[in-house]
Amino acid sequence: MISDKEIIEGFRRGDSYMFRRYFYDYCQTAYYMFDRQYDLHKKENLDFMSLAHQYAIYLMEHDWKPLEDRSPQVSLRTWMVNGFRFVVLDALKWYKREYGSLTFEDYLKSFDTSHDLRLNFNKTIQEICDSMQLDSKSRSILDLLLVKGFKTKEVAEMMGITPSAVSQRYNMLKENYIIPYFKKYFDMDFDMQELMDAEVSMSEASDSFSLPEEMPMPQSARLDHSDIHRGSAKKYSFPRQIFMEKKRTTPERIQELAPGEIFVFGSNLRGMHGGGAAYAAYRKFGAVMGQGVGLQGRSYAIPTMQGGVETIKPYVDEFIVFAKDHPELTFLVTRIGCGIAGFSDWEISPLFEAAHTVENIILPEGW
Numbered sequence: 001m002i003s004d005k006e007i008i009e010g011f012r013r014g015d016s017y018m019f020r021r022y023f024y025d026y027c028q029t030a031y032y033m034f035d036r037q038y039d040l041h042k043k044e045n046l047d048f049m050s051l052a053h054q055y056a057i058y059l060m061e062h063d064w065k066p067l068e069d070r071s072p073q074v075s076l077r078t079w080m081v082n083g084f085r086f087v088v089l090d091a092l093k094w095y096k097r098e099y100g101s102l103t104f105e106d107y108l109k110s111f112d113t114s115h116d117l118r119l120n121f122n123k124t125i126q127e128i129c130d131s132m133q134l135d136s137k138s139r140s141i142l143d144l145l146l147v148k149g150f151k152t153k154e155v156a157e158m159m160g161i162t163p164s165a166v167s168q169r170y171n172m173l174k175e176n177y178i179i180p181y182f183k184k185y186f187d188m189d190f191d192m193q194e195l196m197d198a199e200v201s202m203s204e205a206s207d208s209f210s211l212p213e214e215m216p217m218p219q220s221a222r223l224d225h226s227d228i229h230r231g232s233a234k235k236y237s238f239p240r241q242i243f244m245e246k247k248r249t250t251p252e253r254i255q256e257l258a259p260g261e262i263f264v265f266g267s268n269l270r271g272m273h274g275g276g277a278a279y280a281a282y283r284k285f286g287a288v289m290g291q292g293v294g295l296q297g298r299s300y301a302i303p304t305m306q307g308g309v310e311t312i313k314p315y316v317d318e319f320i321v322f323a324k325d326h327p328e329l330t331f332l333v334t335r336i337g338c339g340i341a342g343f344s345d346w347e348i349s350p351l352f353e354a355a356h357t358v359e360n361i362i363l364p365e366g367w
Contacts, residue, residue, distance in 0.1 A: 004076035027052040030084035055087045069288045122147045249365040266336030267292045267301035277334045304337035316351040
Protein backbone atom coordinates (compact mmCIF):
# COMPACT_ATOMS: atom_id res chain seq x y z
CA MET A 1 0.00 0.00 0.00
CA ILE A 2 1.35 3.41 -0.93
CA SER A 3 2.36 5.62 2.01
CA ASP A 4 1.33 9.22 2.66
CA LYS A 5 4.96 10.24 2.17
CA GLU A 6 5.02 8.64 -1.29
CA ILE A 7 1.77 10.40 -2.17
CA ILE A 8 3.19 13.80 -1.23
CA GLU A 9 6.34 13.12 -3.24
CA GLY A 10 4.09 12.23 -6.17
CA PHE A 11 2.33 15.58 -5.83
CA ARG A 12 5.70 17.31 -5.70
CA ARG A 13 6.83 15.58 -8.91
CA GLY A 14 3.59 16.49 -10.65
CA ASP A 15 2.67 12.83 -11.12
CA SER A 16 -0.64 12.86 -13.01
CA TYR A 17 -1.75 9.54 -11.53
CA MET A 18 -1.12 10.75 -7.97
CA PHE A 19 -3.08 13.91 -8.66
CA ARG A 20 -6.06 12.06 -10.10
CA ARG A 21 -6.03 9.20 -7.61
CA TYR A 22 -5.33 11.12 -4.42
CA PHE A 23 -5.33 14.93 -4.67
CA TYR A 24 -8.59 15.30 -6.56
CA ASP A 25 -10.12 12.35 -4.75
CA TYR A 26 -9.40 13.87 -1.33
CA CYS A 27 -10.56 17.29 -2.49
CA GLN A 28 -13.80 15.82 -3.85
CA THR A 29 -14.48 14.26 -0.46
CA ALA A 30 -14.02 17.65 1.18
CA TYR A 31 -16.06 19.47 -1.46
CA TYR A 32 -18.96 17.06 -1.00
CA MET A 33 -18.95 17.71 2.76
CA PHE A 34 -18.91 21.48 2.44
CA ASP A 35 -21.30 21.53 -0.51
CA ARG A 36 -23.94 19.98 1.74
CA GLN A 37 -23.37 22.74 4.29
CA TYR A 38 -22.97 25.77 2.03
CA ASP A 39 -24.50 24.81 -1.36
CA LEU A 40 -21.20 25.60 -3.03
CA HIS A 41 -22.29 24.33 -6.44
CA LYS A 42 -24.98 27.02 -6.55
CA LYS A 43 -22.49 29.84 -6.02
CA GLU A 44 -20.48 31.44 -8.79
CA ASN A 45 -16.78 30.48 -8.80
CA LEU A 46 -17.26 28.03 -5.93
CA ASP A 47 -17.38 24.96 -8.14
CA PHE A 48 -15.14 22.02 -7.34
CA MET A 49 -12.41 22.65 -9.92
CA SER A 50 -12.02 26.33 -9.00
CA LEU A 51 -11.54 25.54 -5.31
CA ALA A 52 -9.32 22.51 -5.93
CA HIS A 53 -7.19 24.60 -8.32
CA GLN A 54 -6.79 27.30 -5.68
CA TYR A 55 -5.79 24.71 -3.06
CA ALA A 56 -3.25 23.16 -5.44
CA ILE A 57 -1.70 26.55 -6.21
CA TYR A 58 -1.24 27.30 -2.53
CA LEU A 59 0.38 23.91 -1.87
CA MET A 60 2.65 24.14 -4.91
CA GLU A 61 3.83 27.60 -3.86
CA HIS A 62 4.88 26.08 -0.54
CA ASP A 63 6.46 22.98 -2.14
CA TRP A 64 3.73 20.84 -0.54
CA LYS A 65 5.31 21.33 2.90
CA PRO A 66 1.97 22.14 4.60
CA LEU A 67 1.07 18.49 4.02
CA GLU A 68 4.29 17.33 5.67
CA ASP A 69 3.74 19.52 8.72
CA ARG A 70 0.67 17.63 9.90
CA SER A 71 0.40 16.02 13.30
CA PRO A 72 1.71 12.40 13.20
CA GLN A 73 -1.62 10.96 14.34
CA VAL A 74 -3.59 12.69 11.57
CA SER A 75 -3.85 10.98 8.20
CA LEU A 76 -2.99 12.80 4.98
CA ARG A 77 -6.62 12.51 3.84
CA THR A 78 -7.91 14.12 7.05
CA TRP A 79 -5.25 16.83 6.89
CA MET A 80 -6.09 17.69 3.28
CA VAL A 81 -9.81 17.82 4.03
CA ASN A 82 -9.05 20.28 6.81
CA GLY A 83 -6.84 22.34 4.49
CA PHE A 84 -9.59 22.41 1.87
CA ARG A 85 -11.89 23.74 4.60
CA PHE A 86 -9.74 26.89 4.81
CA VAL A 87 -9.94 27.36 1.04
CA VAL A 88 -13.73 27.07 1.20
CA LEU A 89 -14.04 29.51 4.08
CA ASP A 90 -11.74 31.96 2.31
CA ALA A 91 -13.88 31.76 -0.82
CA LEU A 92 -17.11 32.15 1.15
CA LYS A 93 -15.70 35.28 2.76
CA TRP A 94 -15.71 37.34 -0.42
CA TYR A 95 -18.89 35.67 -1.67
CA LYS A 96 -20.77 36.66 1.49
CA ARG A 97 -19.29 40.13 1.71
CA GLU A 98 -22.48 41.81 0.48
CA TYR A 99 -24.79 40.28 3.08
CA GLY A 100 -22.58 39.54 6.04
CA SER A 101 -19.64 37.45 7.16
CA LEU A 102 -19.55 33.89 8.42
CA THR A 103 -20.84 33.30 11.91
CA PHE A 104 -19.61 31.26 14.83
CA GLU A 105 -22.18 28.63 13.85
CA ASP A 106 -20.64 28.44 10.36
CA TYR A 107 -17.31 27.83 12.04
CA LEU A 108 -18.76 25.01 14.14
CA LYS A 109 -20.26 23.39 11.06
CA SER A 110 -16.92 23.51 9.30
CA PHE A 111 -15.47 21.24 11.98
CA ASP A 112 -17.79 18.38 11.04
CA THR A 113 -15.25 17.09 8.52
CA SER A 114 -13.52 14.18 10.20
CA HIS A 115 -13.44 12.16 13.35
CA ASP A 116 -9.98 13.42 14.36
CA LEU A 117 -10.82 17.08 13.88
CA ARG A 118 -14.11 16.74 15.70
CA LEU A 119 -12.37 15.10 18.65
CA ASN A 120 -9.96 18.04 18.87
CA PHE A 121 -12.85 20.49 18.89
CA ASN A 122 -14.75 18.49 21.50
CA LYS A 123 -11.68 18.51 23.71
CA THR A 124 -11.49 22.30 23.42
CA ILE A 125 -15.13 22.66 24.53
CA GLN A 126 -14.33 20.51 27.55
CA GLU A 127 -11.33 22.74 28.33
CA ILE A 128 -13.59 25.80 28.20
CA CYS A 129 -16.01 24.23 30.68
CA ASP A 130 -13.17 23.34 33.03
CA SER A 131 -11.24 26.60 32.81
CA MET A 132 -14.35 28.76 33.25
CA GLN A 133 -15.71 26.50 36.03
CA LEU A 134 -19.15 26.43 34.43
CA ASP A 135 -22.14 25.05 36.33
CA SER A 136 -23.64 21.68 35.47
CA LYS A 137 -26.55 23.12 33.46
CA SER A 138 -24.23 25.22 31.31
CA ARG A 139 -21.92 22.25 30.79
CA SER A 140 -24.85 20.07 29.74
CA ILE A 141 -26.10 22.61 27.22
CA LEU A 142 -22.67 23.00 25.60
CA ASP A 143 -22.09 19.25 25.59
CA LEU A 144 -25.47 18.42 24.07
CA LEU A 145 -25.46 21.21 21.47
CA LEU A 146 -21.82 21.39 20.44
CA VAL A 147 -20.34 18.00 21.20
CA LYS A 148 -23.24 15.58 20.76
CA GLY A 149 -24.99 17.62 18.09
CA PHE A 150 -28.57 17.70 19.43
CA LYS A 151 -31.02 20.40 18.33
CA THR A 152 -32.22 23.11 20.70
CA LYS A 153 -35.69 21.56 20.96
CA GLU A 154 -34.22 18.15 21.77
CA VAL A 155 -31.99 19.62 24.47
CA ALA A 156 -34.96 21.43 25.98
CA GLU A 157 -36.94 18.20 26.19
CA MET A 158 -34.06 16.34 27.82
CA MET A 159 -33.45 19.08 30.37
CA GLY A 160 -37.10 19.85 31.09
CA ILE A 161 -36.86 23.52 30.11
CA THR A 162 -38.16 25.58 27.21
CA PRO A 163 -36.28 25.88 23.89
CA SER A 164 -36.14 29.62 24.50
CA ALA A 165 -34.34 29.04 27.81
CA VAL A 166 -31.83 26.77 26.08
CA SER A 167 -31.19 29.36 23.35
CA GLN A 168 -30.79 32.18 25.82
CA ARG A 169 -28.34 30.21 27.97
CA TYR A 170 -26.36 29.05 24.94
CA ASN A 171 -26.11 32.56 23.48
CA MET A 172 -24.91 33.86 26.84
CA LEU A 173 -22.28 31.10 27.06
CA LYS A 174 -21.21 31.66 23.48
CA GLU A 175 -20.75 35.43 23.85
CA ASN A 176 -19.28 35.42 27.38
CA TYR A 177 -17.14 32.28 27.36
CA ILE A 178 -16.72 30.38 24.09
CA ILE A 179 -15.84 33.19 21.70
CA PRO A 180 -13.61 35.03 24.22
CA TYR A 181 -11.81 31.75 24.89
CA PHE A 182 -11.05 31.21 21.21
CA LYS A 183 -10.00 34.84 20.82
CA LYS A 184 -7.65 34.63 23.79
CA TYR A 185 -6.02 31.27 23.21
CA PHE A 186 -6.32 30.77 19.44
CA ASP A 187 -6.25 34.34 18.07
CA MET A 188 -9.67 33.72 16.52
CA ASP A 189 -12.17 36.51 15.91
CA PHE A 190 -15.59 35.16 15.02
CA ASP A 191 -16.68 36.91 11.98
CA MET A 192 -14.08 34.40 10.67
CA GLN A 193 -11.49 37.07 9.83
CA GLU A 194 -8.74 34.97 11.36
CA LEU A 195 -9.31 32.21 8.86
CA MET A 196 -10.31 33.98 5.73
CA ASP A 197 -9.33 37.61 5.62
CA ALA A 198 -5.75 38.58 5.00
CA GLU A 199 -6.67 42.25 5.42
CA VAL A 200 -5.70 42.71 9.04
CA SER A 201 -6.95 45.62 11.13
CA MET A 202 -4.35 46.90 13.57
CA SER A 203 -6.94 47.03 16.33
CA GLU A 204 -8.06 43.43 15.79
CA ALA A 205 -5.00 41.55 14.59
CA SER A 206 -3.04 39.33 16.95
CA ASP A 207 -0.04 41.48 16.10
CA SER A 208 0.52 44.84 14.47
CA PHE A 209 0.56 43.73 10.86
CA SER A 210 -1.22 44.62 7.65
CA LEU A 211 -1.78 42.69 4.45
CA PRO A 212 -3.80 43.08 1.28
CA GLU A 213 -7.00 41.07 1.24
CA GLU A 214 -5.57 38.30 -0.91
CA MET A 215 -2.50 36.31 0.02
CA PRO A 216 -0.27 37.04 -2.98
CA MET A 217 0.18 34.37 -5.66
CA PRO A 218 2.14 34.63 -8.88
CA GLN A 219 0.05 36.33 -11.55
CA SER A 220 0.51 33.35 -13.83
CA ALA A 221 -1.04 31.05 -11.24
CA ARG A 222 -4.14 33.10 -10.41
CA LEU A 223 -7.61 31.85 -11.15
CA ASP A 224 -9.77 33.86 -13.53
CA HIS A 225 -11.88 35.15 -10.64
CA SER A 226 -8.94 36.29 -8.53
CA ASP A 227 -9.74 39.94 -9.08
CA ILE A 228 -12.73 39.44 -6.78
CA HIS A 229 -10.31 39.05 -3.89
CA ARG A 230 -8.33 42.20 -4.48
CA GLY A 231 -8.66 45.09 -2.10
CA SER A 232 -6.69 47.81 -0.44
CA ALA A 233 -4.71 47.14 2.71
CA LYS A 234 -5.42 49.00 5.91
CA LYS A 235 -2.46 50.94 7.18
CA TYR A 236 -1.48 52.17 10.60
CA SER A 237 1.50 54.04 11.90
CA PHE A 238 2.81 54.90 15.33
CA PRO A 239 4.46 58.21 16.26
CA ARG A 240 8.14 58.47 15.47
CA GLN A 241 10.67 58.86 18.22
CA ILE A 242 12.47 61.80 16.69
CA PHE A 243 15.61 61.31 18.73
CA MET A 244 15.95 57.66 17.75
CA GLU A 245 18.93 56.75 15.64
CA LYS A 246 17.89 56.49 12.02
CA LYS A 247 18.10 52.85 10.93
CA ARG A 248 16.12 50.30 9.02
CA THR A 249 12.74 49.44 10.55
CA THR A 250 10.27 46.64 9.94
CA PRO A 251 7.82 47.57 7.15
CA GLU A 252 4.17 47.98 8.06
CA ARG A 253 3.29 45.47 5.36
CA ILE A 254 5.36 42.39 4.64
CA GLN A 255 4.21 40.60 1.53
CA GLU A 256 7.44 38.78 0.75
CA LEU A 257 10.87 38.18 2.23
CA ALA A 258 14.28 38.70 0.71
CA PRO A 259 16.75 35.77 0.87
CA GLY A 260 17.87 35.21 4.45
CA GLU A 261 15.06 37.26 6.02
CA ILE A 262 12.91 35.80 8.81
CA PHE A 263 9.41 36.98 9.73
CA VAL A 264 9.11 37.34 13.55
CA PHE A 265 5.53 37.18 14.81
CA GLY A 266 3.55 36.87 18.04
CA SER A 267 2.03 33.47 18.69
CA ASN A 268 0.27 31.45 21.35
CA LEU A 269 1.94 28.53 23.11
CA ARG A 270 -0.32 26.02 21.38
CA GLY A 271 0.86 27.18 17.99
CA MET A 272 -2.66 27.83 16.67
CA HIS A 273 -1.69 30.33 14.01
CA GLY A 274 -5.22 31.52 13.29
CA GLY A 275 -5.10 35.29 13.05
CA GLY A 276 -3.13 38.38 12.14
CA ALA A 277 0.60 38.05 11.62
CA ALA A 278 0.49 34.45 12.90
CA TYR A 279 -1.91 33.48 10.12
CA ALA A 280 0.28 35.23 7.57
CA ALA A 281 3.30 33.38 8.96
CA TYR A 282 1.45 30.09 8.53
CA ARG A 283 0.11 30.84 5.06
CA LYS A 284 3.19 32.51 3.61
CA PHE A 285 6.32 31.97 5.64
CA GLY A 286 6.31 28.35 6.80
CA ALA A 287 4.95 28.60 10.36
CA VAL A 288 3.89 25.18 11.64
CA MET A 289 0.52 24.54 13.27
CA GLY A 290 1.16 23.23 16.78
CA GLN A 291 4.54 24.94 17.18
CA GLY A 292 4.25 28.07 19.28
CA VAL A 293 7.92 28.95 19.83
CA GLY A 294 11.02 29.46 17.73
CA LEU A 295 12.16 29.13 14.14
CA GLN A 296 9.79 27.43 11.70
CA GLY A 297 10.22 27.79 7.98
CA ARG A 298 11.04 31.43 7.25
CA SER A 299 9.37 32.66 10.42
CA TYR A 300 10.08 32.83 14.15
CA ALA A 301 7.34 32.63 16.81
CA ILE A 302 7.41 34.52 20.12
CA PRO A 303 4.49 33.62 22.45
CA THR A 304 2.50 36.63 23.69
CA MET A 305 -0.85 35.18 24.80
CA GLN A 306 0.11 33.33 27.99
CA GLY A 307 0.05 36.11 30.60
CA GLY A 308 1.67 39.43 31.47
CA VAL A 309 4.70 41.12 29.95
CA GLU A 310 6.96 39.22 32.33
CA THR A 311 5.89 35.94 30.68
CA ILE A 312 6.92 37.25 27.26
CA LYS A 313 10.37 38.47 28.24
CA PRO A 314 12.08 35.03 28.48
CA TYR A 315 10.98 34.22 24.94
CA VAL A 316 12.23 37.60 23.67
CA ASP A 317 15.57 37.05 25.41
CA GLU A 318 15.78 33.60 23.83
CA PHE A 319 15.03 35.09 20.43
CA ILE A 320 17.78 37.73 20.77
CA VAL A 321 20.33 35.05 21.65
CA PHE A 322 19.16 32.99 18.68
CA ALA A 323 19.53 35.97 16.34
CA LYS A 324 23.08 36.64 17.59
CA ASP A 325 23.95 32.99 16.94
CA HIS A 326 22.66 33.25 13.36
CA PRO A 327 24.23 36.40 11.86
CA GLU A 328 23.60 35.00 8.37
CA LEU A 329 19.85 35.67 8.90
CA THR A 330 17.96 38.96 9.19
CA PHE A 331 14.98 38.99 11.57
CA LEU A 332 12.06 41.33 10.82
CA VAL A 333 10.17 41.79 14.09
CA THR A 334 6.47 42.71 13.81
CA ARG A 335 4.66 44.54 16.64
CA ILE A 336 4.16 41.37 18.63
CA GLY A 337 1.56 41.42 21.39
CA CYS A 338 0.04 44.78 20.45
CA GLY A 339 -3.24 43.46 19.02
CA ILE A 340 -5.48 40.79 20.57
CA ALA A 341 -2.90 40.14 23.30
CA GLY A 342 -3.72 43.65 24.51
CA PHE A 343 -0.29 45.15 25.19
CA SER A 344 0.94 48.56 24.10
CA ASP A 345 4.13 49.46 22.22
CA TRP A 346 5.44 51.02 25.40
CA GLU A 347 5.05 47.73 27.27
CA ILE A 348 6.57 45.47 24.62
CA SER A 349 9.31 47.59 23.06
CA PRO A 350 11.47 47.71 26.25
CA LEU A 351 11.74 43.92 26.06
CA PHE A 352 13.79 44.43 22.88
CA GLU A 353 16.25 46.92 24.40
CA ALA A 354 19.13 44.46 24.01
CA ALA A 355 18.20 43.98 20.35
CA HIS A 356 19.16 47.56 19.43
CA THR A 357 22.81 46.59 19.14
CA VAL A 358 22.16 43.38 17.21
CA GLU A 359 22.68 44.23 13.56
CA ASN A 360 20.53 41.45 12.13
CA ILE A 361 17.42 42.29 14.20
CA ILE A 362 15.09 44.81 12.55
CA LEU A 363 12.51 46.38 14.88
CA PRO A 364 9.26 48.26 14.18
CA GLU A 365 9.44 52.02 13.89
CA GLY A 366 9.42 53.61 17.35
CA TRP A 367 10.79 50.55 19.15
